[in-house]
Amino acid sequence: MSGSVCPEHFGAVTFELRKHNWKYRGEGNANIALSLPDERQLIRLPKFGSNDTLEEVEIWRRLSTNILFISVVMKQILGPMFVSPSSLIYLPHNEIEYLNQELDVVRPDSRKHKKLAFCGGEICDDHAFIPKVISEKFGNQSVCIELKLKQGIFPPAESQLKNCAFCCKQELKLRDGSCSERSKYCPLDMFSGHQERMIYALKSLFLTPQNNLRIFCDGNLVFGDGYSIEDLQLVLTQWMHCTAGSDLFERLSCLLVQALTKKVNNNCDITTNSPTSWFHDGAPRLDSRITEQYGSINEDFPLSNKKPCDFERETLPEGCILHHLAQAQSLDQYGVVAVYNMLMSDQHSVIASETKSASSNTDYVHGIMKKRCSSQLSPIELYLISATVRDCSLLICFQELKDQSFESLRLPTVEDEPSKTKYIFKITAVDLDPKPLSCIKSHMKRNAMIQDACIKAALAPS
Ligand SMILES: O=P(O)(O)O[C@@H]1[C@@H](OP(=O)(O)O)[C@H](OP(=O)(O)O)[C@H](O)[C@H](OP(=O)(O)O)[C@H]1OP(=O)(O)O
Numbered sequence: 182m183s184g185s186v187c188p189e190h191f192g193a194v195t196f197e198l199r200k201h202n203w204k205y206r207g208e209g210n211a212n213i214a215l216s217l218p219d220e221r222q223l224i225r226l227p228k229f230g231s232n233d234t235l236e237e238v239e240i241w242r243r244l245s246t247n248i249l250f251i252s253v254v255m256k257q258i259l260g261p262m263f264v265s266p267s268s269l270i271y272l273p274h275n276e277i278e279y280l281n282q283e284l285d286v287v288r289p290d291s292r293k294h295k296k297l298a299f300c301g302g303e304i305c306d307d308h309a310f311i312p313k314v315i316s317e318k319f320g321n322q323s324v325c326i327e328l329k330l331k332q333g334i335f336p337p338a339e340s341q342l343k344n345c346a347f348c349c350k351q352e353l354k355l356r357d358g359s360c361s362e363r364s365k366y367c368p369l370d371m372f373s374g375h376q377e378r379m380i381y382a383l384k385s386l387f388l389t390p391q392n393n394l395r396i397f398c399d400g401n402l403v404f405g406d407g408y409s410i411e412d413l414q415l416v417l418t419q420w421m422h423c424t425a426g427s428d429l430f431e432r433l434s435c436l437l438v439q440a441l442t443k444k445v446n447n448n449c450d451i452t453t454n455s456p457t458s459w460f461h462d463g464a465p466r467l468d469s470r471i472t473e474q475y476g477s478i479n480e481d482f483p484l485s486n487k488k489p490c491d492f493e494r495e496t497l498p499e500g501c502i503l504h505h506l507a508q509a510q511s512l513d514q515y516g517v518v519a520v521y522n523m524l525m526s527d528q529h530s531v532i533a534s535e536t537k538s539a540s541s542n543t544d545y546v547h548g549i550m551k552k553r554c555s556s557q558l559s560p561i562e563l564y565l566i567s568a569t570v571r572d573c574s575l576l577i578c579f580q581e582l583k584d585q586s587f588e589s590l591r592l593p594t595v596e597d598e599p600s601k602t603k604y605i606f607k608i609t610a611v612d613l614d615p616k617p618l619s620c621i622k623s624h625m626k627r628n629a630m631i632q633d634a635c636i637k638a639a640l641a642p643s
């Protein structure tokens with residue numbers, strides 16, 4: 182760690198973790214999340230690999246850019262009711278070593294190649310719970326389903342391929358050992374707008390959750406990668422009201438489809454005010470000259486034996502979270518090959534994407550904010566926004582509705598038909614950090630590795 186800075190300069194406030202009751206919640210590739218059960222808040226701390234450069238000031242800049250991007254750009258694109266702000270904190274220096282030691286026993290081995298090394302991060306609400314002002318009256322269980330839906334909308338050039346990006350990547354995951362079985366889930370089903378395909382997508386996630394589905398009861402993980410379908414059956418038996426002969430997986434899928442396709446109004450946003458400085462005006466028009474000039478993915482990509490994915494889809498109901506995600510994903514109209522070639526043809530962008538500096542890799546965010554209107558954004562900027570949305574997670578939190586109090590009516594409801602039980606629900610999109618400019622190159626490399634894994638799988642004796 183080098184370059185001493187004053188965290189207050191970035192708006193960070195001091196936070197003494199050891200004075201709080203905290204618990205490991207989980208982690209992805211970039212951050213570790215710790216819940217604070219007494220406050221129903223969560224802190225999210227960036228982690229680093231041994232080769233990462235740790236310029237303190239650079240990391241603070243990157244974190245404050247992340248917060249700006251989420252609270253201005255993402256909030257406008259996905260809707261204020263689905264995006265919640267966070268703020269910066271800094272921890273006493275000796276807490277990082279303490280945390281690394283304490284976390285060692287709960288962290289999965291596959292994630293331990295990165296660890297905490299920086300005394301700062303974010304604090305935000307814990308979205309595994311319905312906001313306290315509403316939920317505490319009911320005193321019953323909060324069940325939160327986390328879905329990482331991945332890419333369900335493709336630019337025209339990539340919609341002609343045999344398989345979607347998620348299904349192609351399964352071959353690579355099988356080869357590098359990050360999964361032992363091919364996922365049965367396909368994001369195209371989830372984004373199809375077709376009830377039966379959406380239910381099928383969710384049931385596929387129940388069978389092969391990988392890193393795309395987790396379930397928390399009152400903030401505790403009860404289902405996810407490494408759990409069996411019997412574990413899920415048990416969770417649902419305890420949570421949902423029994424009705425003779427009903428299929429609990431079908432009932433949970435129906436609740437989720439209702440929540441994902443329900444129009445949610447802004448007035449459900451009880452915690453924040455929406456900024457109005459940046460607005461989303463839909464997907465840009467496709468300019469075929471750009472595709473001709475910069476190219477697109479080879480239509481043979483990838484050489485796989487897999488059954489084709491179904492790119493057909495119906496319109497999603499306006500105002501629902503899936504519609505917002507689909508619109509945001511469709512901001513990328515040209516695909517990674519054209520965007521990569523554009524990046525390489527601009528010296529300034531090449532330099533920015535090659536720098537090791539964490540903050541210059543996300544400097545483009547300031548450019549986006551200056552433009553104030555999505556129709557003025559470049560294909561590279563649109564690609565990067567779309568990349569964030571393709572990788573974000575949804576936290577869908579349910580709590581059984583016990584009365585029709587004023588507070589509870591501020592949240593939408595879904596109904597479990599067989600038991601006639603109503604649940605209030607709240608959906609929050611998390612992990613909305615801007616992707617670094619360098620991810621465009623990483624995506625090209627990832628595609629080459631996928632192609633290679635598919636070729637090897639096709640040649641392997643069955
Ligand atoms: O490239 P993808 O689609 O495989 O997505 C990566 C994710 O892989 P997976 O969802 O398992 O396929 C990957 O997830 P895992 O580490 O595999 O859980 C990360 O989310 C990664 O984002 P970042 O580098 O941490 O910002 C993701 O990288 P980005 O594509 O978002 O840059």
Ligand SMILES: Nc1ncnc2c1ncn2[C@@H]1O[C@H](COP(=O)(O)OP(=O)(O)OP(=O)(O)O)[C@@H](O)[C@H]1O
Pocket residue numbers: 206207208209210211212213214223225305306307308309327395572574576611612
């Ligand atoms: N505000 C929140 N409320 C509740 N849980 C959260 C919140 N933010 C993150 N989490 C939990 O912590 C986990 C890790 O956080 P996050 O997805 O942000 O990590 P990441 O490393 O940035 O992910 P990725 O691998 O996609 O880059 C999430 O999968 C989710 O379970």
